[in-house]
Amino acid sequence: MELGLLCRSLILLWALPIKAQDSFPYMIRILPLSSVPLQPDFQDDQFQGKWYAVGVADNTIQNGNESNLTMYSINYELKEDHSFNMNTTLLRDNVCEYSMKTLIPSFQPGHFSLHNLRSYRGMMSYTVRVVATNYFEFAMVYRQKIVRFKVYYKITLYGRTKELSPELKERFIKFAKTLCLTEDNVTFPVPVEECIDD
Structure with missing residues (x-):
């Protein structure tokens, strides 16, 4: 009941009249961050380290069960100022790809924004929230970015290992x-060893 009410409320918030969108084309639909929980008493020192992307839910994924996304790894390297270097490693077209972003903590533990945002072309905002974790087994992390007035959001299920329980x-x-995502927006990446186990 409460879940249905929340989804209907979010849909109503997003349902801007066509006329208003024509008058204000810069208006974008953003999921309110207040609707995304944060891990209580987040401990950055316990969260750091290597994680595997075991599950991905994304507003751009259409047929999750048919997705051929391969598993990737992310290493969160904690710095003295409590920011993280977020190093991502993935296998794409048989080539290892690496990227690094720095996440700056906010006043809420577990909530981060992207450092040096202006250096990313078209990026208007980039937010990361640690939704839930027990630090040694799993974590759920929400990521929202706005690029050229388009909103992209993703929830990633991390595992310290490549396999997590069905529960x-x-x-x-x-x-x-x-x-307000559906099972069609969810995929469980195919485990691989190349690149991510280096």
Whole structure:
């Protein structure tokens, strides 16, 4: 009941009249961050380290069960100022790809923004929130970015290993649905060894 009411409320917030969109083309639909929970008493020193992307829910994924996304890894390297270097490693077209971003903490533990935002062309905002974690087994992380007035958001289910329990995967799907995504927006990447186990 409450879940349905939340989704209907979010849909109503997003349902801007066509006329208003024509008058104000710069208006964008953003998921209110207040609707995305934060891990209570977030401990950055316990969160740091290597994680595997075991599940991905994304507003751009259309047929999750048919997705051929391969598993990737992310290493969160904690710095003295409590920011993180976020190093991502993935296999794409048989080539290892690496990227690094620096996440700056906000006044809320577990909530981060992208450092040096202006150096990313077209990027208007980039937010990361640690939704839930027990630090040693799993984490759920929400990421929202706005690029050229388009909003992209993703929830990633991380594992310290490449396999998580069916119960955690089901919990992940249920959480994605609270953000008005469907099972078609969810995929569980294919485990690989190349690149991500280096």
